[in-house]
Amino acid sequence: xxxxxxxxxxxxxxxxxxxxxxxxxxxxxxxxxxxxxxxxxxxxxxxxxxxxxxxxxxxxxxxxxxxxxxxxxxxxxxxxxxxxxxxxxxxxxxxxxxxxxxxxxxxxxxxxxxxxxxxxxxxxxxxxxxxxxxxxxxxxxxxxxxxxxxxxxxxxxxxxxxxxxxxxxxxxxxxxxxxxxxxxxxxxxxxxxxxxxxxxxxxxxxxxxxxxxxxxxxxxxxxxxxxxxxxxxxxxxxxxxxxxxxxxxxxxxxxxxxxxxxxxxxxxxxxxxxxxxxxxxxxxxxxxxxxxxxxxxxxxxxxxxxxxxxxxxxxxxxxxxxxxxxxxxxxxxxxxxxxxxxxxxxxxxxxxxxxxxxxxxxxxxxxxxxxxxxxxxxxxxxxxxxxxxxxxxxxxxxxxxxxxxxxxxxxxxxxxxxxxxxxxxxxxxxxxxxxxxxxxxxxxxxxxx
Amino acid sequence: xxxxxxxxxxxxxxxxxxxxxxxxxxxxxxxxxxxxxxxxxxxxxxxxxxxxxxxxxxxxxxxxxxxxxxxxxxxxxxxxxxxxxxxxxxxxxxxxxxxxxxxxxxxxxxxxxxxxxxxxxxxxxxxxxxxxxxxxxxxxxxxxxxxxxxxxxxxxxxxxxxxxxxxxxxxxxxxxxxxxxxxxxxxxxxxxxxxxxxxxxxxxxxxxxxxxxxxxxxxxxxxxxxxxxxxxxxxxxxxxxxxxxxxxxxxxxxxxxxxxxxxxxxxxxxxxxxxxxxxxxxxxxxxxxxxxxxxxxxxxxxxxxxxxxxxxxxxxxxxxxx
Numbered sequence: 057x058x059x060x061x062x063x064x065x066x067x068x069x070x071x072x073x074x075x076x077x078x079x080x081x082x083x084x085x086x087x088x089x090x091x092x093x094x095x096x097x098x099x100x101x102x103x104x105x106x107x108x109x110x111x112x113x114x115x116x117x118x119x120x121x122x123x124x125x126x127x128x129x130x131x132x133x134x135x136x137x138x139x140x141x142x143x144x145x146x147x148x149x150x151x152x153x154x155x156x157x158x159x160x161x162x163x164x165x166x167x168x169x170x171x172x173x174x175x176x177x178x179x180x181x182x183x184x185x186x187x188x189x190x191x192x193x194x195x196x197x198x199x200x201x202x203x204x205x206x207x208x209x210x211x212x213x214x215x216x217x218x219x220x221x222x223x224x225x226x227x228x229x230x231x232x233x234x235x236x237x238x239x240x241x242x243x244x245x246x247x248x249x250x251x252x253x254x255x256x257x258x259x260x261x262x263x264x265x266x267x268x269x270x271x272x273x274x275x276x277x278x279x280x281x282x283x284x285x286x287x288x289x290x291x292x293x294x295x296x297x298x299x300x301x302x303x304x305x306x307x308x309x310x311x312x313x314x315x316x317x318x319x320x321x322x323x324x325x326x327x328x329x330x331x332x333x334x335x336x337x338x339x340x341x342x343x344x345x346x347x348x349x350x351x352x353x354x355x356x357x358x359x360x361x362x363x364x365x366x367x368x369x370x371x372x373x374x375x376x377x378x379x380x381x382x383x384x385x386x387x388x389x390x391x392x393x394x395x396x397x398x399x400x401x402x403x404x405x406x407x408x409x410x411x412x413x414x415x416x417x418x419x420x421x422x423x424x425x426x427x428x429x430x431x432x433x434x435x436x437x438x439x440x441x442x443x444x445x446x447x448x449x450x451x452x453x454x455x456x457x458x459x460x461x462x463x464x465x466x467x468x469x470x471x472x473x474x475x476x477x478x479x480x481x482x483x484x485x486x487x488x489x490x491x492x493x494x495x496x497x498x499x500x501x502x503x504x505x
Numbered sequence: 506x507x508x509x510x511x512x513x514x515x516x517x518x519x520x521x522x523x524x525x526x527x528x529x530x531x532x533x534x535x536x537x538x539x540x541x542x543x544x545x546x547x548x549x550x551x552x553x554x555x556x557x558x559x560x561x562x563x564x565x566x567x568x569x570x571x572x573x574x575x576x577x578x579x580x581x582x583x584x585x586x587x588x589x590x591x592x593x594x595x596x597x598x599x600x601x602x603x604x605x606x607x608x609x610x611x612x613x614x615x616x617x618x619x620x621x622x623x624x625x626x627x628x629x630x631x632x633x634x635x636x637x638x639x640x641x642x643x644x645x646x647x648x649x650x651x652x653x654x655x656x657x658x659x660x661x662x663x664x665x666x667x668x669x670x671x672x673x674x675x676x677x678x679x680x681x682x683x684x685x686x687x688x689x690x691x692x693x694x695x696x697x698x699x700x701x702x703x704x705x706x707x708x709x710x711x712x713x714x715x716x717x718x719x720x721x722x723x724x725x726x727x728x729x730x731x732x733x734x735x736x737x738x739x740x741x742x743x744x745x746x747x748x749x750x751x752x753x754x755x756x757x758x759x760x761x762x763x764x765x766x767x768x769x770x771x772x773x774x775x776x777x778x779x780x781x782x783x784x785x786x787x788x789x790x791x792x793x794x795x796x797x798x799x800x801x802x803x804x805x806x807x808x809x810x811x812x813x814x815x816x817x818x819x820x821x822x823x824x825x826x827x
Contacts (some may be wrong), residue, residue, distance in 0.1 A: 253700035254517065256617035256639025256677060261701075326618030370596045372616035374637075 059083045059100040060473065065434065067110045070407035071423035072184040080110060082430040085473035090426060105434060105467050111406045113145025113173075113431030113471060115422045116383055116411035117310060118207075118286060118358035121175070124162075125154025129452050130363040135383075136172040137146040138361075138450040140477040142384040143433035143466040145173045146414070151180040152208040158183050158191040161200035167200040172476045174431070176202035176419060181220045182232060189213045190220055190461075197227050202417050205232035207286060208333075210268050212238060217272065221281035227334060230282040230308075230418060233272045235293070236334060240264035244372045247335040251320035257374060263340070265334050266292040273297070277305040284416050285309040287360050289334040293342035298353040308416040309348075313389035314456070316345045322456065328369045328376035329456040332362070335378075346399050356413035357405075359386045363452030381450045385457050391437050391464030402437060430473040438461060439465040508806040511814075512624050512631040515640035516681035524685055528650050531795070531802035535650075537574070538798055548577035548808055551608045556598075557583045557634070558614040563793070564634050564644070565770055568611045571800035580607070595619060599626040603764050609807060612636075630807040632800075638672045642730060643803060644768050645678030647796040649686065651788055652723055654795070655764050660687035665717045667749055668727030668776055669698045669738075675768045693717035694749060697738040714749050718759050723767040726751050729776045742775050752778035756786060764788055 060082040067090070070073045078089065079094040096102055097124075122130040130138075132149075139147050148412055149166055151157030157166060158180040166177040175491065179201035183189045185208065193204060210233065211217040217233075224231050241264045248250050248259030269285055273296060276283035283298060288311045300307045320336045330336060348354040362379025369376050386409065394400040410422030421431065440461050445453040469477035507526040516524075537543055553572050557565055563606065565581070572579045599622070602610060605681045609630045612620045617639035624631045637640040649659070656662055664683050670676045683690050690701065690708040699710055711717045718724050729745060739745050765777075766788040773779050782789060 248701045250702045250705050253703050253706070254677075256637050259701060265682060326621050367594065371594055372614070372622065373618045374616050 058473070059088070059097070060430075060470070061096045061100050061102050062110050062432070063094075063096075063102055063104045064195070064432065065104060065108050065110045067424065068406050069112060069384065069401050069424040070403055071112070071411040072425050074424070075403050080432075081426065082470065082473050086430050087424055087426050087428050090424070092123050103434070103468065105436065107438060108434050108436050108467055109260060109402070110424075111433050111435070112410040112422045112424050113433050113469060114143045114387060114409045115146040115413040115417075116144045116359050116361070116386060116409070117148045117151050117356055117417055118312070118480065119147045119361045119383060120152065120363065120379070121149045121166075122153060122363055123169075124165075129365050132169040133171070134176060135361070136170055138381070138383050138448065139173045140469040140471065141449040141466065143387050143435055143469050144383055145431035145433070145469060145471045145476075146176065146240070146419070147173055147383070148176045148178050148202055150178050150205060152185060152206075156180050156183075156185050158185075158196070160192070160195045162194055163199040163201050164256060173471055174421065176200070176417065178203045178205050178207070178232060180204065181206045181211055182216060182446060185209065187213055187216060190216070190223060193220070193223050193229065194227050196328050197229050201229070202419060203230040203232050203284065205234065205286065207232065207234040209238060210234055210236055214271060214275065218275045218279060221283065223280045225279060226280035227357045228282075228418070230284050230416065231276070232284045232286050233268070234286050235265050235268035235272065237264045237267050240267065243374070245331060245335070246323045247320040247331045247337050249320060249338050251323055251338075255324055255326070257323065260335050262290040262292055262337070265290055266296060269293045269296045273300040273305055275402070276307060280306070282306045283308075283396065287312050287315065287334060287358070288345065288348070288354060289315045289337050290341045294344045294348040294353055298348070298351075301353065308355040308382065310358045310413065311349065311354050312358055312360045313347050313386060313393070316342055316349065316378065317389055317393040323373075326373045326454055327375055328371065329380050329454045329458075331373060331376050331378050332360075332380055333378040336477055346394070349394065350399060350404075355408070355416050357386065357390055357408045358413060359383045361450070362454075363450055364454045365452060369454050379454065381448065381452055384448055384450065385455065385462065387433075387435060387445065387456070387466060388441055388462035388464040392462045395437065396463055398432070430470055432470040433466060434468040435464055435466045437464050439463070441465045509810060511810055512620075513642050513803055513807065514559070514620050514624060514631065514633045516642045516645055516678045516685070517640065518694070519681060519685055521685050521687075524646070524649060524682060527646055527799070527802055527806065528653060529798045530647070530806060531650050532677065533807070534801040535795065535798035537801075538794065543575055544576060547805055548572070548574045548575035550578075551808055552578045552580065552606070553609045553611065553804070554580045554582055554602060554607050556610050556612045557581070558612075558619070559635070561635070562614050564613065567793070567796045568634060568800050571797050574797065575801055575804060577804070595622055597628060599623050601627075603627040608811060609804065630811060632803060632807070635674050638674050638677070640678045641674040642678050643796070643800055644675050645682040646803070647792055647799040648675075648679055648766060648768070649682050650795045650799050651766065651792050652764065654791075655788065656722055656736070662688045662722045663691070663720055664688045664723045665691045665693055665721040665727065666725045666727065667693045667714065667717065667751065669696045669729055669733060670694050670703065670727070671700045672730065673727050679725060680708055686711060691717050691721070695739065695745065712812065714755065715758065718751075718755065718763075720757065721763060723764045723766060724759070725768075726777050728768065728770060729772055729797065731772070746775050750776055750778065751781050753780045753784070756781055756784070766792060769793070
């Protein structure tokens with residue numbers, strides 16, 4: 057029996073309200089024991105990093121893996137490799153692939169392909185994500201669909217959405233709503249405000265998001281369904297969710313790092329990696345998102361990892377598809393912009409990337425309690441990473457964070473007791489300079505397009 | 506001389522001194538246009554591409570004329586043969602232009618930021634000849650030139666821009682340029698045509714045409730695109746004309762020496778009445794003539810930056826070979 061002992065590091069497990077320096081023993085792929093001074097036998101691999109934190113493997117509830125259909129941009133294999141590089145051991149994959157994940161066999165396919173990390177398929181709400189006929193939600197759930205979403209667009213027809221919520225509540229699954237009124241979005245590319253006025257890019261008003269957030273909250277409340285609002289980006293949406301929670305509606309919500317660390321001012325570079333749906337918002341919206349994370353209105357930080365090829369992104373801003381990659385920068389961005397700034401405790405930040413999303417999805421993950429699957433991330437919150445295009449394991453490189461230095465370096469990721477990612481610390485010192493130089497060059501190619 | 510920029514991508518962030526340099530240079534070229542022989546050898550041996558991804562008659566003609574008056578070699582690439590239709594990316598278009606060793610590119614494109622993209626990918630100088638609703642710096646410069654010609658120093662002068670501010674690259678460039686020169690700028694139009702938070706650019710917003718124009722020194726009237734009616738921005742062009750159209754009765758209420766401008770092409774009877782467009786206050790055709798001079802000045806200034814760069818490079822080569 058292979059055992060691993062994580063020794064003498066700070067263990068943070070928000071699900072069990074733990075934050076102390078204790079040992080953790082992994083055996084048979086599960087958390088066997090936790091406590092001080094656990095003895096190791098000959099067979100046991102001992103892992104200790106000074107200054108490191110041991111936390112549950114992160115849960116990213118909003119990921120686009122692009123398989124099937126666009127394997128040039130990402131595959132389940134490359135996507136999970138990127139995930140574990142970012143400390144993520146559980147991810148939920150959105151169904152807007154080609155074809156759409158709207159049949160049980162596709163759900164089984166996605167679920168079975170995740171080796172390095174657990175991949176939970178999210179299936180479509182409607183057939184082909186066309187917003188018309190309901191997909192076979194019960195069969196999809198039985199095949200392993202963890203939730204339902206037409207992510208990429210809203211279900212425009214309120215009656216179809218209401219029926220979906222009713223039906224999903226019968227099978228106790230969450231509907232994840234992408235909230236954007238397509239008529240209000242129109243040909244818009246950036247947030248309406250000073251950014252659109254200055255850049256000349258077509259505006260998307262905050263109301264495009266908020267009207268659908270409000271609608272879906274009302275619909276979910278009226279039929280008693282579980283609703284999760286994806287990528288909340290505006291002050292108004294935060295306030296709607298806050299009020300709904302106070303009113304007892306079964307609503308949860310997520311935001312993404314780019315909505316608390318970038319603003320619509322960043323689109324002025326015309327860097328197509330800053331084009332995302334919903335668009336980057338104003339500084340005031342960022343303030344509200346941060347407050348929503350602090351007070352628990354927002355339950356999860358998810359990446360909305362959206363890989364796009366260089367060919368698709370090296371075009372005019374308004375011709376570029378929206379989206380940026382994000383799994384590998386999820387933890388460092390959250391630490392740098394939310395923890396190091398004093399807005400969130402490290403424990404709260406980890407909760408937003410572990411137990412928070414796990415509860416929103418209704419899955420067992422994101423905890424280090426005894427008996428749980430041994431999904432663990434070990435990271436150094438003080439150690440920095442230089443984000444370069446070479447640093448990403450994702451097949452796509454569309455990140456606006458290339459060129460930045462972030463705190464929070466993942467040292468090791470363990471999934472089901474197996475080490476699935478290990479930072480190469482031994483050679484980092486010697487080859488660092490050379491690596492940096494190469495990275496700087498490739499950097500130039502990607503940034504500024 | 507106060508010009509060191511390699512490109513002219515927009516007027517946002519431009520300094521007062523830079524604008525003065527351009528306008529002073531333009532006035533020298535303006536004199537040439539009144540001579541019997543209107544051609545000078547200034548840009549002999551310089552190759553310029555007019556890269557137009559969107560149809561334009563007068564801007565392209567104005568640039569072409571400016572280039573020919575300066576004896577540059579001119580290539581035209583227009584939307585009908587556009588790379589977009591062939592599925593070529595802007596990046597490849599840029600690389601092809603680069604491979605042809607072109608010195609300057611004049612670019613018109615429907616997407617904001619397209620000239621900025623090109624500037625990142627090629628060696629030559631770029632002049633933005635209009636990128637969607639973003640900027641149209643040479644139009645604003647010719648507007649400033651014309652205004653200065655008539656009213657002198659623009660510091661504290663009241664300039665009103667009327668019309669579809671939201672979709673107007675001319676309005677944006679005018680605002681940046683006018684603010685740099687210290688003018689008081691008012692924008693006026695229906696609420697659906699006023700860009701969000703435009704006040705933060707330092708302008709006053711009003712929907713009352715009388716308030717906007719009665720004390721103005723200059724009224725710049727923007728073209729109303731007919732498709733805005735179908736786009737839901739306006740109930741009808743007739744209603745627009747009733748509320749915001751500049752007609753003789755309105756001009757009578759304005760200052761006796763008010764200057765009426767329009768970037769063209771005019772929709773007679775929509776945003777401006779015939780008798781105003783052709784009347785005593787109108788300087789619309791003067792703007793067209795000045796446009797050639799301003800573009801000559803811009804091409805000249807950018808070529809000087811390129812030339813000084815070439816001198817530096819040849820110094821380096823000389824040093825290396827010595």
